[in-house]
Amino acid sequence: MNGVRTYRRPISTWWWVGKRTYFVFVMRELSSIFIAWLVVYLLLMIAAIGRGADAYDDFLRFAANPVVVVVDLVALAFVVLHTITWFGLTPKAMDVRAAGRPVPAAAVIASQYVGLVVVSAFVVWLVSR
Amino acid sequence: MTKRRVEPFVWLMFSGGGVVAAVFLPVLAFLFALAYPLGWLDPPDRDHLSAVVGNPLTILVLLGLFVLMLVHSAHRFRYTLYDGLQVKAKTTVAVLCYGAAAVGSVATVVVLVAAGFTS
Amino acid sequence: MPDEAGTIGLRVARYRPDTDSEPGWQEYDVPLRREWTVLDALNHVKNEVDPTLSFRWSCRMGICGSCGMDVDGTPRLTCGTFLADFAPGPIRVEPLSNFPVVRDLVVDIDDFIQKLPRVKPWIIRDEEKSVDEGEYLQSPEELDAYKQFSMCINCMLCYAACPVYGLDPDFVGPAAIALAERYDLDSRDQGARERLDVLIEHEGVWGCTFVGECTRVCPKHVDPAGAIQRYKLKAARESVKALLLPRGAR
Known part of the structure; x- marks a missing residue:
C-alpha cells in the first residue's frame, strides 16, 4: 500500500505451544523422528539376526537396556x-468413492483399522509361527 | 504437458511411507522393541527369524517399507524444521534430510542383502 | 439470562502508524448483551466511546467476509461471534494474524488479492459456446461436486489460521487453492491443466503440511485443507502419467 507504514507482527518460535491444535500438529510431525529411529532399530536387529545366534542374543540384551526401552516406549507412543x-x-x-457415491468418512477410517x-x-x- | 517437478514424486513416497508406517510399524515396534526384549512374549528363536528375513519376498517387502518410511520421515522432519523451528537455511535442511534418507536406504539394501545371504 | 448482564471487557489491539512504532492494547468496557456480537461491541465503542477506533465491516450477516479478526487468538467473523460466549471476559480482539497491520484492526489484504487471480478462478473453456447455442447445462449431481468449495466468501480467516502462510508468505494459501479446486470440479470448466501448472510449483500446494486449522476456522465449511491434499494427489497422478505415458497420449 502506498504511503502507509504497515506493521508486520513477528511470529514466535513457540507459536505452536499456545493452541492445542497447533501443538498436536507439531507432535504429529515429530513422529517422523521416531519412525526413522524404529527403522534404524529394526535394521540393527536384522543385521544381528544375519550375524548369528550370539549377535541376536546381544541385540536382545541391548534392546532390554532401560535407556533403549524408554526410547522405544516413547517411539511407540508417537x-x-x-x-x-x-x-x-x-x-x-482423498475423495473416496464407491459406485460413484462418496464413501462416508467413518467407513474410510474403519476400513483402515481393519x-x-x-x-x-x-x-x-x-x-x- | 504437465510441468516436470520433483515434488509430486517425493510427496507420493511421503504418503506411501505414511501409510505403511501407520499400518506396519505399531505391531513391529510393539513386538520387537518391547514385547520380546522385555520378555512379555517369548522371543522367536534366531533360526526362524533368519529364515523369515532370508526369504526373497521378505527382503523385497522390507526394502520397500524401510525406504518409504525413511523418505516419509525425512520429508516430514524437513517441514517440521521449517515451520516448527523456523530454520531459514532451507536448502541445507532439505539436503541433510533427504541425504540421510538416501544413506539409510543404501544401508537398508546392504543389511537386508547381507542378512539374506547368511540365512 | 437477562437481556443485559452487566458489562464485559474488550482488550483491543491498537496501532496508529503515524504515532506508534508497534501495536499496543486498549481496554474498553461494553454492555454484555445476549444478542450482541463482538462487532456490535466494536460499533458501540466507535459510536459512543472512542471514534478513533478503526475496523472493517459491512453486512453483519456473515456473507461479506470483511469483519474477520482474531478473537481470543482464533480468527473469526466478529459479526457471528457473541460476547456471551466469552463471559466473563475480557475478550482479546486483534487484527487477523499473518497480515500486515494498516491501522488498529485493519489489515493489508493486497497479498491475498494478488494471489486470487493467479489460480484462475473462473470458468475456462477450450472453445466458448456461442450465445445462440444456449447455456452450459449442469445436473444437480454435477453442482454438488463443487458446491462446498464455492461457498468461500474470501474472508481470509484461513490465511490468518495458517502457520505455513505466516512463515512463508509466498505460499498461495488455503482459500485460493480451494477456489482452484472449485473450478476444477465444475463440469463446465476445462481449465484444470492451467491451474495445475500454477499450483504444482513449489509455492503452490507443496508448502502445505496439513495443519488443518484453515478448515477448522472456516465459517462456511469449505474445507480448504481437504482441497489442498486432493490437489497434491491430482498433481502426483498427473506427474506419474506424464512420466509413464508417451507425449501426447493423454
Whole structure:
C-alpha cells in the first residue's frame, strides 16, 4: 500500500505451544523422528539376526537396556499418534468413492483399522509361527 | 504437458511411507522393541527369524517399507524444521534430510542383502 | 439470562502508524448483551466511546467476509461471534494474524488479492459456446461436486489460521487453492491443466503440511485443507502419467 507504514507482527518460535491444535500438529510431525529411529532399530536387529545366534542374543540384551526401552516406549507412543492422525486425515485428503457415491468418512477410517488388524495379525503369525 | 517437478514424486513416497508406517510399524515396534526384549512374549528363536528375513519376498517387502518410511520421515522432519523451528537455511535442511534418507536406504539394501545371504 | 448482564471487557489491539512504532492494547468496557456480537461491541465503542477506533465491516450477516479478526487468538467473523460466549471476559480482539497491520484492526489484504487471480478462478473453456447455442447445462449431481468449495466468501480467516502462510508468505494459501479446486470440479470448466501448472510449483500446494486449522476456522465449511491434499494427489497422478505415458497420449 502506498504511503502507509504497515506493521508486520513477528511470529514466535513457540507459536505452536499456545493452541492445542497447533501443538498436536507439531507432535504429529515429530513422529517422523521416531519412525526413522524404529527403522534404524529394526535394521540393527536384522543385521544381528544375519550375524548369528550370539549377535541376536546381544541385540536382545541391548534392546532390554532401560535407556533403549524408554526410547522405544516413547517411539511407540508417537507411532500410535501417527497411526491415529494418519487414518483420521485420510478421508479428508482423498475423495473416496464407491459406485460413484462418496464413501462416508467413518467407513474410510474403519476400513483402515481393519487393515491395521489384518496386517498386525499376519506379522504376529509370521514371526512367531 | 504437465510441468516436470520433483515434488509430486517425493510427496507420493511421503504418503506411501505414511501409510505403511501407520499400518506396519505399531505391531513391529510393539513386538520387537518391547514385547520380546522385555520378555512379555517369548522371543522367536534366531533360526526362524533368519529364515523369515532370508526369504526373497521378505527382503523385497522390507526394502520397500524401510525406504518409504525413511523418505516419509525425512520429508516430514524437513517441514517440521521449517515451520516448527523456523530454520531459514532451507536448502541445507532439505539436503541433510533427504541425504540421510538416501544413506539409510543404501544401508537398508546392504543389511537386508547381507542378512539374506547368511540365512 | 437477562437481556443485559452487566458489562464485559474488550482488550483491543491498537496501532496508529503515524504515532506508534508497534501495536499496543486498549481496554474498553461494553454492555454484555445476549444478542450482541463482538462487532456490535466494536460499533458501540466507535459510536459512543472512542471514534478513533478503526475496523472493517459491512453486512453483519456473515456473507461479506470483511469483519474477520482474531478473537481470543482464533480468527473469526466478529459479526457471528457473541460476547456471551466469552463471559466473563475480557475478550482479546486483534487484527487477523499473518497480515500486515494498516491501522488498529485493519489489515493489508493486497497479498491475498494478488494471489486470487493467479489460480484462475473462473470458468475456462477450450472453445466458448456461442450465445445462440444456449447455456452450459449442469445436473444437480454435477453442482454438488463443487458446491462446498464455492461457498468461500474470501474472508481470509484461513490465511490468518495458517502457520505455513505466516512463515512463508509466498505460499498461495488455503482459500485460493480451494477456489482452484472449485473450478476444477465444475463440469463446465476445462481449465484444470492451467491451474495445475500454477499450483504444482513449489509455492503452490507443496508448502502445505496439513495443519488443518484453515478448515477448522472456516465459517462456511469449505474445507480448504481437504482441497489442498486432493490437489497434491491430482498433481502426483498427473506427474506419474506424464512420466509413464508417451507425449501426447493423454
